[in-house]
Each structure stands twice: as structure tokens, then as C-alpha cells.
């Protein structure tokens with residue numbers, strides 16, 4: 337589902353954020369991406385979302401080679417990727433329903449289809465009864481679940497999360513992780529960047545660990561020693 341082959345990312349100015357990265361995450365697997373601040377985690381996620389392009393090497397997501405993808409085909413890739421952020425980036429002047437509906441409105445879905453899909457996504461994250469609320473009135477854990485509903489409302493094959501439990505206490509963090517596991521169980525590929533080593537130590541998933549832009553453990557299905 338995600339394949340990196342000898343990927344380097346050099347930013348303008350010459351800083352090399354990722355060096356010679358090769359790994360493979362098969363479809364339907366869940367992985368954690370860890371590493372110190374500045375190790376390159378967000379850069380790696382941005383390459384998958386095509387917010388940045390590799391300086392060299394190949395990034396292949398869902399069978400599409402992103403290194404040679406023309407710009408006009410970027411929306412097609414993004415439709416297949418749901419993204420959850422630490423600060424969830426919700427709109428506080430809209431209801432929960434409207435926040436979750438946003439990706440579907442942008443994608444041009446019809447009114448009835450939007451209603452059905454938004455309610456299905458809110459049901460999955462346990463917030464069906466909050467659809468008319470403004471997200472500002474919800475707790476931090478609930479707001480993060482709205483962010484997750486918005487990320488999955490399009491039924492993406494791939495779910496990326498950048499520090500999704502950063503502001504949450506251990507109990508709420510565990511609940512959010514449990515939600516990600518439920519998506520994995522229905523075949524979604526899940527990649528979660530996190531500093532929360534305590535949390536991931538309790539979960540049976542392999543790690544991709546970055547140090548200064550290089551992979552020091554890789555969680556693919558390859559035969560490279562961990």
C-alpha cells in the first residue's frame with residue numbers, strides 16, 4: 337500500500353530531512369512512526385499526502401508512483417488518504433455534522449449521500465448524538481473523534497495520523513488508538529506518527545523509527561532485521 341524506495345527529501349536551502357528511506361507497509365496493516373523532534377516524521381507523512389515531493393527515489397501509494405505523478409492527479413490520490421492532526425483543525429463556526437461533511441462537499445457528493453455517510457462516520461466514532469453541536473462545546477477526546485470521523489468519511493484506503501493523541505490523557509489516548517484499530521480491522525492501512533512511546537509499547541504493531549532522517553527500524557513485511 338505504501339512503498340518507499342531509496343527516498344531522499346532535501347528542502348530548499350539544502351537541508352536533507354530524509355535520507356535513503358526504503359520500507360513497505362502492506363495493505364490493511366497498522367504501523368507507528370516514531371523518532372525525536374525534527375527526525376522527519378511529518379516530512380514522511382507529507383510525501384505520502386503529496387504535500388511535498390521526494391528529491392530522489394520512489395514513493396508508491398496505492399499503486400500510484402507519486403514521484404512521477406502529474407499535479408492534476410494529486411486530488412485523486414488525496415481522496416484515498418484520510419488525515420488526522422493533533423490539533424484536529426476543526427471549524428468552530430460550524431456544527432459537528434458540517435465539519436465531517438466538508439470533504440464530501442468538496443468532492444461533490446449529493447445531499448442525501450452526504451447525510452448517510454456523515455451519520456455512518458459519526459456512528460463509528462460514537463458521536464451520533466452530537467451532530468448538531470458546535471465542536472467547541474465538546475471535550476478534547478470528542479473533538480479528536482470528530483477529526484477522525486472527518487478523516488474516514490470518504491472511506492479512504494489509507495489513514496494517516498500526526499500525533500493524534502498529543503493533547504489527550506492516557507485513557508482517552510487508548511480509546512483513540514482503539515478506534516484506529518477498528519479501521520485496521522476493516523482493511524484500512526493505518527500509519528500513526530507519535531512520540532507516545534508508553535502507549536505504543538502496549539500495542540502489538542511494528543514501528544518505523546526515524547533518527548536524523550534515517551530509518552533505524554522498519555516495520556514492513558520485508559526481511560530486514562528490526
Ligand SMILES: Nc1ncnc2c1ncn2[C@@H]1O[C@H](COP(=O)(O)OP(=O)(O)OP(=O)(O)O)[C@@H](O)[C@H]1O
Nearest residue numbers: 347348351353371372373374375376377378379380
Ligand atoms: N519546509 C521546510 N523547509 C526547510 N526545512 C524543513 C521544512 N520542513 C521541515 N524542515 C526541517 O526538516 C526536519 C524534519 O522536520 P519534520 O517536521 O519532518 O520533523 P518531525 O519528526 O515531524 O518533528 P516533530 O516531531 O517536532 O514534529 C527539521 O529539521 C525541519 O526543520
